[in-house]
Amino acid sequence: MSNAKTDKPIKKRKIKLDEALLAYRGVWVFVESERGHVHPVSWELMGQARQLADQLGVEVCGVVMGAPGPALEAQCQAAFAYGADRCYRVASPVLADYRNVPYTQALTDLVNAHKPEILLLGATTLGRDLAGSVATTLKTGLTADCTELAIDPEDRCLLSTRPTFGGSLLCTIVTLNYRPQMATVRHRVMPMPEPQPERSGLIIDFDPGLIETDIVTKVLEFIPDEQRDKPQLPYAEIIVSGGKGLGKAENFKLVWDLAHVLGAEVGASRAAIHAGWISADRQVGQTGKTVRPALYIAAGISGAIQHRVGMEASDCIIAVNNDPNAPIFDFAHYAIVGDCQQILPALARNFGTYLGRH
Amino acid sequence: MNIVVCIKQVPDSTHIRVHPVTNTIMRQGVPAIINPYDLFAIEEALRLKDQFGGKVTVLTMGPPQAEPALRKAMSYGCDEAVLVTDKVFAGADTLATSYVLACAIRTLDAESPVDLVFTGKQTIDGDTAQVGPGIAKRLEMELLTYVSRIVSVDRQARRIRVERRAEGGVQVLETRLPALITMLEGSNEIRFGSAPDMFRAARAEIRVWDRNAAGIDDIKKVGLKGSPTIVSRVFGPTPRAEKAKQIPFDPQTPEAAAQALLEQVLAEVPKVKKELDGRKNAATEGASHE
Ligand SMILES: Cc1cc2nc3c(=O)[nH]c(=O)nc-3n(C[C@H](O)[C@H](O)[C@H](O)COP(=O)(O)OP(=O)(O)OC[C@H]3O[C@@H](n4cnc5c(N)ncnc54)[C@H](O)[C@@H]3O)c2cc1C
Numbered sequence: 210m211s212n213a214k215t216d217k218p219i220k221k222r223k224i225k226l227d228e229a230l231l232a233y234r235g236v237w238v239f240v241e242s243e244r245g246h247v248h249p250v251s252w253e254l255m256g257q258a259r260q261l262a263d264q265l266g267v268e269v270c271g272v273v274m275g276a277p278g279p280a281l282e283a284q285c286q287a288a289f290a291y292g293a294d295r296c297y298r299v300a301s302p303v304l305a306d307y308r309n310v311p312y313t314q315a316l317t318d319l320v321n322a323h324k325p326e327i328l329l330l331g332a333t334t335l336g337r338d339l340a341g342s343v344a345t346t347l348k349t350g351l352t353a354d355c356t357e358l359a360i361d362p363e364d365r366c367l368l369s370t371r372p373t374f375g376g377s378l379l380c381t382i383v384t385l386n387y388r389p390q391m392a393t394v395r396h397r398v399m400p401m402p403e404p405q406p407e408r409s410g411l412i413i414d415f416d417p418g419l420i421e422t423d424i425v426t427k428v429l430e431f432i433p434d435e436q437r438d439k440p441q442l443p444y445a446e447i448i449v450s451g452g453k454g455l456g457k458a459e460n461f462k463l464v465w466d467l468a469h470v471l472g473a474e475v476g477a478s479r480a481a482i483h484a485g486w487i488s489a490d491r492q493v494g495q496t497g498k499t500v501r502p503a504l505y506i507a508a509g510i511s512g513a514i515q516h517r518v519g520m521e522a523s524d525c526i527i528a529v530n531n532d533p534n535a536p537i538f539d540f541a542h543y544a545i546v547g548d549c550q551q552i553l554p555a556l557a558r559n560f561g562t563y564l565g566r567h
Numbered sequence: 568m569n570i571v572v573c574i575k576q577v578p579d580s581t582h583i584r585v586h587p588v589t590n591t592i593m594r595q596g597v598p599a600i601i602n603p604y605d606l607f608a609i610e611e612a613l614r615l616k617d618q619f620g621g622k623v624t625v626l627t628m629g630p631p632q633a634e635p636a637l638r639k640a641m642s643y644g645c646d647e648a649v650l651v652t653d654k655v656f657a658g659a660d661t662l663a664t665s666y667v668l669a670c671a672i673r674t675l676d677a678e679s680p681v682d683l684v685f686t687g688k689q690t691i692d693g694d695t696a697q698v699g700p701g702i703a704k705r706l707e708m709e710l711l712t713y714v715s716r717i718v719s720v721d722r723q724a725r726r727i728r729v730e731r732r733a734e735g736g737v738q739v740l741e742t743r744l745p746a747l748i749t750m751l752e753g754s755n756e757i758r759f760g761s762a763p764d765m766f767r768a769a770r771a772e773i774r775v776w777d778r779n780a781a782g783i784d785d786i787k788k789v790g791l792k793g794s795p796t797i798v799s800r801v802f803g804p805t806p807r808a809e810k811a812k813q814i815p816f817d818p819q820t821p822e823a824a825a826q827a828l829l830e831q832v833l834a835e836v837p838k839v840k841k842e843l844d845g846r847k848n849a850a851t852e853g854a855s856h857e
């Protein structure tokens with residue numbers, strides 16, 4: 210989306226860094242793990258960080274935090290496989306569970322000690338909690354939920370792009386004379402890089418000097434989610450989504466029917482969710498899930514930017530809409546202009562025949 | 568309990584239209600509402616007041632036009648309202664916003680100590696979820712984000728226990744007051760205001776604070792000047808280089824379009840063919856087990 214047509218520069222401001230800030234070098238990724246399990250968004254970010262760092266001619270560093278043990282070592286090795294040159298390993302029993310205060314303190318101290326120019330985190334509940342706290346403590350800029358990251362070759366600045374409010378527009382945000390430049394990116398926005406198991410790197414231990422009795426907040430319990438009934442939208446390879454154009458709640462059944470034939474997950478636009486036709490955890494888009502399936506079928510969805518950013522990485526987008534000028538046709542691969550009440554059942558029958566289901 | 572709830576007035580996104588030619592937001596006539604996520608914070612604060620007594624103060628930083636949002640909050644039962652407004656606040660990003668709100672909360676705290684601060688999870692216009700954590704860090708308060716339930720409050724011991732939404736489950740956390748809570752959406756439902764509250768809200772005094780009244784000690788930290796980030800460019804998304812392939816559709820023969828689409832996709836997108844063929848085999852396998 211970088212070389213857009215309706216390009217409107219707001220202000221071209223020269224960013225001149227203070228002498229002290231020139232020492233900030235390298236691209237860091239916070240490797241998020243909860244209960245010993247690395248969140249895949251961290252590896253997606255690692256792939257992105259690799260590209261940014263190569264452009265800047267600097268190193269990629271992973272930041273791995275948690276209770277001391279072999280899991281941290283394994284996470285460092287995985288970070289190398291996904292593109293890191295170096296890992297900062299921050300081990301402390303105080304970091305066993307995520308808690309805001311010790312994690313913020315450890316990451317802030319690490320940044321102050323080793324000075325990265327860019328720090329990336331996943332836009333998860335953990336990542337947003339931590340990023341907002343670290344940015345405020347460091348008094349630096351943070352751009353949330355970016356859909357694209359790039360480097361301005363002129364001044365080495367990070368260009369963080371995200372949708373703007375309400376309109377079909379994107380904005381690029383830059384951090385002025387402050388470092389590091391921080392950004393969060395949601396799961397599935399960036400592609401997952403191929404791991405290269407032969408890659409290795411340097412592990413640097415960092416002692417956060419944390420003492421449990423100093424930490425006021427205690428974790429009493431962790432209740433894991435029941436995975437069974439939750440839609441696994443982010444990982445689905447085929448998704449059928451319905452929007453306001455379905456007209457009424459009963460018609461959403463047509464989406465379910467087609468999804469059933471295809472063995473697909475069901476998604477929806479926010480308008481369909483607001484109408485009460487389907488549960489909120491099926492929302493695709495900026496404030497819902499980001500998906501990148503092989504096939505995305507959008508029925509009665511106009512293609513607002515907030516929906517688009519959540520699904521445009523799909524390999525194949527089929528749009529069904531009765532308005533030939535609907536914005537979704539600007540980025541769909543296949544377009545059927547017509548009534549989805551007619552087309553969805555026809556698709557279900559034809560795909561069903563192909564798949565041997567009747 | 569003495570509770571402060573931070574709310575923001577935002578344009579109602581369901582009424583926003585984009586100009587078809589210029590691609591810009593058409594703001595005229597768009598009604599302003601309380602950020603929908605903040606209603607969960609207001610309701611939770613009111614429930615604590617119902618249970619323990621005390622008062623709920625709503626706080627916003629914004630233009631003078633934000634007053635109706637505060638009155639609306641009072642109509643639900645909030646007791647007091649503070650509007651922090653000053654020309655120098657314009658252009659604030661989240662760092663500058665959290666600075667102003669933190670100063671205002673400190674000023675309220677000096678009048679009578681604050682036990683809890685609530686914010687919404689995020690705003691629908693800024694959509695960063697950063698302001699809550701920012702305020703907590705500036706006030707050195709314990710931060711509890713994405714809280715789905717307040718389990719218990721022990722006022723004697725000044726402790727609070729909550730359930731917090733984490734990535735793979737729910738964390739049960741206990742901490743000390745004062746704390747800042749960002750409330751998860753869907754965790755409660757905003758009440759209907761009572762008639763007396765509605766009357767009171769219409770006439771109640773709203774405290775309007777400029778930078779001095781709010782206790783801002785460093786003018787360089789507010790507004791555009793205090794913001795480390797700027798918007799450097801606004802642009803429309805690029806249409807894909809190739810136009811979408813049109814599948815002719817005749818309402819008389821919908822099957823023909825479906826058939827044509829299926830054939831084209833199978834022929835042109837190997838990844839989708841592979842995905843579908845995988846399911847075909849799975850389906851036959853499934854059938855043979857029956
Ligand atoms: C901060 C913010 C965050 C947002 N986040 C999200 C998000 O995460 N996800 C999201 O989806 N939206 C989000 N939105 C809302 C988004 O801007 C749009 O309003 C929404 O995506 C529109 O949904 P829709 O396409 O179903 O409805 P509409 O825009 O009303 O479009 C309906 C479409 O259906 C077509 N249609 C009508 N009848 C038929 C028929 N019989 N057959 C075929 N087509 C028909 C119409 O031509 C139209 O194009 C967000 C908005 C804001 C401001």
Ligand SMILES: Nc1ncnc2c1ncn2[C@@H]1O[C@H](COP(=O)(O)O)[C@@H](O)[C@H]1O
Pocket residue numbers: 573574575602604605608626627628629661664668685686687688689690693694695696697698699
């Ligand atoms: N200008 C403001 N005045 C008062 N509260 C705000 C303001 N901006 C944000 N907030 C609070 O901070 C939360 C998160 O906002 P945001 O970081 O913009 O997503 C909101 O839900 C509000 O509770």
